[in-house]
Amino acid sequence: MQQTKKTYTLQEATKKLEHYCAYQERCHKEVAQKLTGMHMIPEAIDVIIVHLLQHNFLNEERFAKTFVSGKFKFKAWGRSRLTYELKKKDISKVNINQALATISEEEYNEYFNYLAEKKANSIKEPNVFKKKKKFVDYFLYRGWESYLVYDKANELIK
Structure with a gap:
């Protein structure tokens, strides 16, 4: 038995994508991937993306x-x-x-200091070097600047 894939008219796909974008902010790439997954042709994808941009669903x-x-x-x-x-x-x-730029330098540093203290206190590791490594790995993985992370590790973990 052959499975038929659901096809959408331009109107149906546009409505579906309006809901998709209204539910949560999306970027162009996510919208294009969604439309490709719906088996829309490139011309239709362009038409729908332009519609979403014009009606402020996509920004x-x-x-x-x-x-x-x-x-x-x-x-x-x-x-x-x-x-x-x-x-x-x-x-x-x-x-x-x-x-x-929407995150102020002050807010950024305050939040980092708060997280760093919390994390340093939560790592239950008697070996200072291993504790520092766990601390550093945690913050580097999350994309905090290495100079901030290493300075804080040396300050909090002795």
């Missing part, structure tokens, strides 16, 4: 700011990781920089 600048704010607050990602993840989503350098 890369807004996406970048929302992404940075959410991942910084809830996943405790540093600037390096945020930049890397946005580049993977083909976000322009201008939008990446604007989004990162």
Whole structure:
């Protein structure tokens, strides 16, 4: 028995993608992937993306700011990781920089210091070197600048 794949008219696909974008901020790449997954032809994909842009369902600048704010607050990602993840989503350098600028230097450092103290206290490792390594690995993976991480590790873990 041959399985038939669902096909969408331009109107159906447009409605579906309006809901997809209204539910959560999306970037162009995610929308294009979704449409490709729906077996839409490239011409239809372009028409739908233009429609979403014109009707403000799709806005890369807004996406970048929302992404940075959410991942910084809830996943405790540093600037390096945020930049890397946005580049993977083909976000322009201008939008990446604007989004990162929404986090003040003061807020960034305060949050890092808070997280660092919490993490240093939570690592139950008697060996100082292993404890430092765990601390450093944790923050570098999350994209915090290495100079911040190493300075803090040396300050908190003795």
